[in-house]
Amino acid sequence: MVSVPNVDRAAVAPPPGPFRSRMKKRLGPDIDGYGFLLPATIVMVSLVVYPFCLAVWFSVSDAFVGEPASYVGLENFIYILTEDDIFIETIWNTLLFAFWSVLFKVVLGLSCALLLQRILKLRRFFRGSVLLPFVAPTALSTLGWWLILDPTYSHINWILANVWPFSYFGWGPYNFLGNPTLAMASVIFVNIWRGIPFFIITILAGLMAIPDHLYDAAEIDGASTWRKFYSITLPLLRPVLAIIILFSTIFTLGEFNIIYVLTRGGPMNSTHLFSTYSFTYGILNHEIALGAAVALFLFPILVVIVVFLLRMVRRDTSHEL
DSSP: OOOOOOOOGGGSOOOOOOHHHHHHHHHOSOHHHHHHHHHHHHHHIIIIIHHHHHHHHHHTBOOBTTBOOOBOTTHHHHHHHHTOHHHHHHHHHHHHHHHHHHHHHHHHHHHHHHHHHHOOTTHHHHHHHTTHHHHSOHHHHHHHHHHHHOTTTOHHHHHHHHSTTHHHHTOOOOOTTTSHHHHHHHHHHHHHHHHHHHHHHHHHHHHHTSOHHHHHHHHHTTOOHHHHIIIIIHHHHHHHHHHHHHHHHHHHHTOOHHHHHHTTTOSTTTTOOHHHHHHIIIIISOOHHHHHHHHHTHHHHHHHHHHHHHHHHHHHHTOOO
C-alpha cells in the first residue's frame, strides 16, 4: 500500500477559475456593462477623440494638402494672432454673433413659452407649429431666407417699395447681405429664427414642472403677476435656462450653415465666424494647419463658458423647495 505524504492543504493553491470570474474580481460584478458601453466607446473614439487629436496635430504642424507635415510648435497660433487681421475681426464677429443670438433666443423663447402656457384653445397646434423652423433642414430654410434677403429678389424690399405706408416714407431698398452691419444683423436674425423653438419647448417643459401650489400660495398672499414671475418662475427656471444657454452657446459659436449659405463670410469678412474662416483656410486655401489653428482657438472659449454655466447649474440644483 502506497503512503501519501501529509501535505498542508492550505499551502496548495486552488485551480485558477474561469476567465469571466477573474475579470469580475478585477472590474467588479457589473462586467456586462462594459460590453454595452463598447459600441458607444468605439463611435466616440472614432468620430470625436481621433479627429480632435488629429486637429491638434495639424494645428502645431505645417500641414498642407498633398505635402508631408512636420512639427512647427505654436507658429500657426502666433501667425493668426499677430499677422492675420481677419482673424482678429473673426473673434469679434463670433462673440458678437453668439451674444446677441443667445440673448434674443432667451428673451423671446421665455416670452413665447409663457404665452403658450396660457393658451387654452388650439394649444397642440401652436406648440407643434413652433417646431417647424427647428425641424426643417438648415440649408433648405436658409436658402429661403437668402431669397427673402437677396437685394435682387428681396420680398422685404418689394414690400417697402410697393405697400403703403412703407412706400409713402420711401424706405428701402436695402442691401441686406451687401452691407456689413445689415449682413451681421441678418445672420443673427436667421439664427434666432432657427434656434428659438428649442428654447420655447424646453422652457415650456420647465414651466409645466413648477408646482401649482406655489402660485396658489403667492396668490393668497396678494402677489402680483410680475412678483410671482421674479420670485417663483424665474428662480425655478434658472437650472433649465442655464442648460439650454449652454447648449445654444456651443451650437451658436460653431455655426456654419447659416453663414456659409447667406454670406460666405462677407461682405469684407464682416460675418466670418471661427467655423467659416477655418473652412476658408483649410478647405478653400488648402492650408490645413492654419485652418486647424483657427478652429482650435474656439476650444478655450468653450471651456470657460461650460465651466461657468455648469457651476451655475450645480449651485441652482442644490436649492430645495
